[in-house]
Amino acid sequence: MYHWGKRIARCVMGVLGVLFCGTGYSADLTGGGSSFAAPLYRGWGKGFYHQTGLSLTYQSVGSGAGQKLVMAAGVDFGASDLPLADTLLDSNSLYQFPTALGAIVVIINVPGVASNQMKLDGPTLAALFDGTITTWADPRLRALNPGLRLPDLDVLPIHREEASGTSHVFVDYLHNVAPDWKAGMWADGPEARGNDGVAASVRQSIGGIGFVEYAFARQNRLNTVRLKNHAGQCVTPDRTSFTSAATSADWSHADHYAVNLLKAPAPQAWPIMTATFVLVPAHPTDKTAAVATKTFFRYGLKQGDDVARDLDYVPLPTNVKDRILSGWP
Template sequence: MQSCGAERRAGRVASMWATRGIGAGLAVLLGGAGLPAHATEITGAGSSFGAPIYGAWGAAAARATDIRLNYQTIGSGAGQNQVKARTVDFGASDAPMNAAQLAQNGLLQFPTVMGAIVAVVNLPGVDAGHLRLTGELLARLYAGDITMWNDPAITAENPGVTLPAMPVAPVRRADGSGTTFVFTSYLARVSPRWAKEQGSGTSIEWPVGEGARGNDGIAAAVRNTEGSIGYLEYAYAAGNHMPIVELRNRHGEMVEAGPDSFSRAVSTARWAQDATHAADVLDGNGAGAWPIMAATYVLVPQDRAETAQGRAVRTFFDWSMRNGGEAALSLHYVPLPDDIRATIRGLLAH
């Protein structure tokens, strides 16, 4: 019961971080007070998508395992670079490496949680949940094809909603970002034109828009800019009480972002049967499924497995796979299925 209480406290702490928009330079130094002198510190860096849950797990696991986590929220691209350079004990990325990259860099990769990417807006007179878009419309907004919010293509999807005659101000990531990888991969899947002209990646040549760093940077830019639209991980949108757009899914339904639509999406996941352990959760065809879902991943150096830090990293994530579900749910993530978590624990045991 003590461990569960610590986990709940950790969830509240991490939720506070998301709500307050603590950003890219944050070092999550957790559980230091009261730890024994022999406690092992592990360092990780990367994904802002995963930062709230790693913060929560770090706070709870510190007391349960005598491991202290120092996590830097610097974006997925930088997280991959740092673990490849062996300047951190693990990297975190929403864009999974392929099997060849993992082998070349001597890395073990596994997912930790799943989460949703949502579109948020700042439109005077339009309340939360009262704007509906399709994937194709999102692509056209970010391509600069639609420049006004009262464009007929948008009003057609929103009967009865008075949309302002206001220019569209797209906000996108300025840093190498796994959230961008997921978002642009979705746009490429639903829009052949986007796939051909912009493509997908952690960093792309955006046709239009203002850049911001991190999920918290996107949230701040949208809050401060009327007429703006941005994309970010759901925990940041929910924590900041931002208006979230409803989206039409592949099943043809307009769906709201929330636990039910996220769980339905996860049930459609297609799991890779190779060393990537990657999940494809984008644009699932299930009824009620949220269309922009992804897993976030950890990258662990194989050649450090027998060092003190290497053993501590594996212990930390083994503990998290066994005990981290409540914290994940409290922060609006979807825990991995039981069989996937069991597989990951088996990988960590070797």
């Protein structure tokens, strides 16, 4: 069953390249899942192919689909922005590990306010998204931003219309900083699909505010805000604050590497970070594919940091990479 299921998956995943199976299409390694992680694995795949001659086909089908694919033995590895619970990992004999980190940032379109000029803390950010704060001239915003001229302009909060790893992490953050905030408490306002949809909506909406993966903010040249972190410091979203969060997180006590990056203790840590995860069979029946999979991720973790940074991911700390590779079953 494993080999037939995997053969069918390889055929489906090769459709974009050859339209149907049996025309010489071949993938030495298959993966599927997280859309956030897709550019990273495709970037690693290019270097991996040049070094080993082994090819990777990766389908960006979403975290939930990635989990289902690997559980059904339809791919060599599944990718998910949300870690699986211990019980699911055990019952499906899966090994879970992170491959890189990403930052979620807040973007705004407020006339006269340049990127990273505005400062926000968690409770105020929650109030902007639940509709408690309705104008950019609100006294709470002025108190956090003395000297910054804030217009008497309606706040237009924009959030994702579909379930996503980005939304899940952002909601967790809001609940951490404002315990009464729960999923679904979005104020009336536009919804958008995907990070690119939110980015486009904020760019087109005067008074807009939204949240996206950092890469989308940078690539679209959107204005971001500074945020007060767990240590009480107001920090700028940049490589320094992202790396500070990654290195100060409590990796050693995280079950299956599902570390809480929302409470990284370092003074300069960015407060809204998430890891993207890979799932592989802990007891694979296809030994050849298992060796290729491990070789691919060894290449990515050991030689892929430059690719990760160029694509706006944050590489894992070296000691975490070493633990992942040494603990691989």
